[in-house]
Amino acid sequence: MAAPKKLGQQTVMFQNPPVIAATATIVGPKEGQGPLAHTFDKVVEDPYYAEKCWEKAERRMLEEVMQTVIKKAVLAPANIDYLLAGDLLNQIISAGFTARSLGIPFIGLYGACATMYEGLALGAILIDGGFADYVVVGASSHYSTAERQYRFPTEQGVQRPPTAQWTVTGAGAALLARTGAGPVVTHATIGKVLDLGQGDPNDFGSAMAPAAADTIVRHLQDTARGPQDFDLFLTGDLGIYGKGLADQLVRERGFDIGNKFADCGTMIYDHQKQDTHAGGSGCACAAVVTCGYLMQQMLTGKIKRVLGVATGALLSPLTTKQGETIPVIAHAVAIEMR
Amino acid sequence: MPVDPNKPLEIQKKQYQQMVNRAKPRPPILRNTFWAFIVGGIICAIGQGFLNYFKGLGLSALEAGTASAIVLVFFTALFTGLGVYDEIAKYGGAGTIVPITGFANSMVAPAMEARPEGLVLGVGARLFTIAGPILTFGFTFAWLAAILYYLFT
Numbered sequence: 001m002a003a004p005k006k007l008g009q010q011t012v013m014f015q016n017p018p019v020i021a022a023t024a025t026i027v028g029p030k031e032g033q034g035p036l037a038h039t040f041d042k043v044v045e046d047p048y049y050a051e052k053c054w055e056k057a058e059r060r061m062l063e064e065v066m067q068t069v070i071k072k073a074v075l076a077p078a079n080i081d082y083l084l085a086g087d088l089l090n091q092i093i094s095a096g097f098t099a100r101s102l103g104i105p106f107i108g109l110y111g112a113c114a115t116m117y118e119g120l121a122l123g124a125i126l127i128d129g130g131f132a133d134y135v136v137v138g139a140s141s142h143y144s145t146a147e148r149q150y151r152f153p154t155e156q157g158v159q160r161p162p163t164a165q166w167t168v169t170g171a172g173a174a175l176l177a178r179t180g181a182g183p184v185v186t187h188a189t190i191g192k193v194l195d196l197g198q199g200d201p202n203d204f205g206s207a208m209a210p211a212a213a214d215t216i217v218r219h220l221q222d223t224a225r226g227p228q229d230f231d232l233f234l235t236g237d238l239g240i241y242g243k244g245l246a247d248q249l250v251r252e253r254g255f256d257i258g259n260k261f262a263d264c265g266t267m268i269y270d271h272q273k274q275d276t277h278a279g280g281s282g283c284a285c286a287a288v289v290t291c292g293y294l295m296q297q298m299l300t301g302k303i304k305r306v307l308g309v310a311t312g313a314l315l316s317p318l319t320t321k322q323g324e325t326i327p328v329i330a331h332a333v334a335i336e337m338r
Numbered sequence: 339m340p341v342d343p344n345k346p347l348e349i350q351k352k353q354y355q356q357m358v359n360r361a362k363p364r365p366p367i368l369r370n371t372f373w374a375f376i377v378g379g380i381i382c383a384i385g386q387g388f389l390n391y392f393k394g395l396g397l398s399a400l401e402a403g404t405a406s407a408i409v410l411v412f413f414t415a416l417f418t419g420l421g422v423y424d425e426i427a428k429y430g431g432a433g434t435i436v437p438i439t440g441f442a443n444s445m446v447a448p449a450m451e452a453r454p455e456g457l458v459l460g461v462g463a464r465l466f467t468i469a470g471p472i473l474t475f476g477f478t479f480a481w482l483a484a485i486l487y488y489l490f491t
Contacts, residue, residue: 157427
């Protein structure tokens with residue numbers, strides 16, 4: 001017998017769609033100067049967040065959004081069944097150290113910049129499967145910790161190519177609940193890892209666009225839905241050029257999402273004024289725009305149904321030096337306001 | 339040409355590469371070259387100024403050169419520490435990397451960041467992460483040049 005909640009090749013449909021009961025966001029100073037500043041709970045002006053190093057600052061942000069989201073839902077950490085979190089740092093230390101102080105059973109995730117959506121999908125599966133009442137999902141990134149790990153020291157004088165993206169400093173968290181009021185997660189499509197031969201670590205958009213397109217098309221085919229069924233297709237951090245490529249790839253496969261297509265990475269900064277080149281990136285990019293902007297749009301009824309698709313580049317600086325191309329992934333979650 | 343998901347992966351990769359090539363913006367090479375020339379020129383002019391000054395104080399050409407290099411390295415370290423050097427390099431590009439200031443910047447920048455990991459395993463170990471290859475190949479070619487010089491003179 002086929003799995004009762006599986007739909008098509010890669011999609012699951014939730015019988016009792018889990019509710020996004022609360023969300024919380026924190027961002028750094030640059031994001032606080034961007035066009036979405038008013039959608040975040042808190043803007044931190046100090047990139048060190050009064051800590052000794054950037055890694056601790058990132059951790060503090062993640063910990064704080066977790067605590068805020070639990071508080072917003074009028075719960076305590078003891079009520080939460082699972083904490084699903086991840087980040088970009090080696091051994092996902094931001095998530096692991098946050099879990100250490102929260103004391104919630106923890107499942108660490110790594111999906112690069114797709115981590116937030118990987119978490120939303122898995123959290124919804126845990127709840128609809130009857131394994132949990134409450135799941136907290138979160139992800140964080142920090143410009144300086146990411147630069148340090150993936151590229152150059154931040155004070156190193158380097159010129160960034162036009163396709164380079166700016167890692168978002170911040171953290172976002174969502175609390176999924178079995179019952180309650182709020183937007184619900186109706187479907188999730190787990191992406192396959194693809195690689196269309198792109199290897200430029202300064203151009204993740206071109207590398208990730210095929211994954212985004214594949215998961216969007218897969219979701220629409222699995223659910224027998226079309227672009228007309230959604231108000232918005234929101235990708236995580238394709239950036240300006242990656243978004244254009246994904247749009248084209250989806251079109252080539254028979255779906256026109258052009259006028260409903262937005263990308264968190266192109267929304268979070270003002271590229272002309274903030275010198276962010278192709279846009280924002282990092283785990284926090286999809287996390288803070290989803291938990292901030294998107295939730296506000298849904299709660300105020302401006303957006304009824306959205307397909308959120310976060311993309312991740314599953315490389316390390318080591319693989320790039322060893323001449324490998326970039327494997328990429330995209331996970332999609334359909335969220336609707338009922 | 340569209341990327342056909344029914345074709346073998348190698349063909350899809352080629353089709354996608356064509357698509358990316360069309361979409362990908364070119365770096366503004368002319369503008370970058372212009373600013374590299376201006377900024378690099380200004381740095382070298384400042385260096386020349388110090389050289390003349392030290393010569394004027396009575397140092398020999400060799401000593402004056404060493405002294406002006408020290409001054410340039412000092413100011414680069416200072417500006418790197420103040421968070422200004424990378425802002426200049428954003429426009430200056432190779433103009434800020436090629437002079438000795440680029441070398442100084444590439445040692446101070448990792449040292450600053452490695453501070454939380456301690457003086458020995460942090461700063462000490464990471465100091466040469468960027469400058470390491472420059473030294474390695476600098477030493478190698480200096481050694482080769484010395485051997486050639488020894489053999490042919």
